[in-house]
Amino acid sequence: MSFIHGITWLLVYQLIGEVTVRLADVPIPGPVLGMVLLFITLWIRGRTAESLDQASSALLSHLSLLFVPAGVGMMVHFDRIAAEWLPITIALLLSTVLTMVATALIMQLTTRWLARPQDNGAGADDD
Structure with missing residues (x-):
């Protein structure tokens, strides 16, 4: 239940x-x-x-079972996918590169934001 x-x-x-x-x-x-x-x-x-x-x-x-409808759809529409392979390939490549660049930039910004100096000037009196 x-x-x-x-x-x-x-x-x-x-x-x-x-x-x-x-x-x-x-x-x-x-x-x-x-x-x-x-x-x-x-x-x-x-x-x-x-x-x-x-x-x-x-x-x-059981996540792998959720990919079965997508695989069936690709087999059903294989002729259309084969006819339009170039735009599909370009879209996949560009979206992959854009995603990787965006992820890298976000990771850099997040790392800088989280790694702020923790001492707040504590070493200034060491002269």
Whole structure:
């Protein structure tokens, strides 16, 4: 019963995200907004409920099954993918490079921000 309760919470947050996106005409997917809202809720609470932990662990253990529909879609539309291989390849390469550059820049900024000097001028009187 705990698993069903956790799945229900995940679906409720997805529904809240979908409804919010549709009503506010926000250009992001509803499940993504629902996930952000769930993250904020868990951050405020400071812990996860046992049912939510159990449901998310079960879903993650079967994550490979979630790729089956994408694989089937690629096989069904293989002719179209083969006909448009160049734009798809360029889009994949550019998005990969942009993601890597953005990740590197964010990592550098975060590292600098977190590694601020801790002594606050304590060594100034050593002369």
